[in-house]
Amino acid sequence: MLECYVVTNHKKKKMIKIINKLNSTLINMHLEFKKFFASKILGKKYIRKGKCNACGRCCQEIYVRHRHSIIKEEEEFYRLKKLHFFYSYLEIVAKNDTGLVFKCTKLDEEKGICTAYKHRAIICRQYPQEEIFMMGGFVSEDCGFEFIPIESFAKVFNKINKQYKAGKKKKDFIIMR
Ligand code: SF4
Ligand code: SF4
Secondary structure (H helix, E strand, C coil): CHHHHHHHHHHHHHHHHHHHHHHHHHHHHHHHHHHHHHHHHCCCCEEEEECCCCCCHHHCCECCEECCEECCCHHHHHHHHCCCHHHHHEEEEEECCCCEEEEECCEECCCCEECCHHHCCHHHHHCCCCHHHHCCCCCCCCCCEEEEECCCHHHHHHHHHHHHHCCCCCCCCCCCC
């Protein structure tokens, strides 16, 4: 009876091991597929992970980019206000070297929730996006999201290095040997 139990237990452990291995293989395959889809189909360089923890930071320190530059002047912002309802939610709170800093009046600061949640703009629904990095921005430390590079720095660097050696890149790239 004891022997039978030991055998069953051993089998059980083996099964759990196989299932765990299968599970991690599936997770890896899923991640690789996500990476492939994001980089080859959507042309992204990062994968977004995590979820919003309603800290409200992204609604309190906002820069507005119009066309190719960050809004720096109040007059420019007042003109924009007429173009999209989202701008009418914003209030100027500061100005620095980057540009005007806004906060959204629809944020309930105490609860950290959006009081216009159902009617919030697309930019709020999609936040944070990879484009933030492209504009020199970043997500706050409290943010529940993080961005993972699809290709490591070393991989990108090696690719450029190879292109340089093959004569496809200009000489102003640093080469590591
Ligand atoms: S509309 Fe809501 S989600 Fe968008 S910035 Fe304002 S408070 Fe945040
Ligand atoms: S900063 Fe990140 S976690 Fe905080 S409210 Fe914005 S999206 Fe959510």
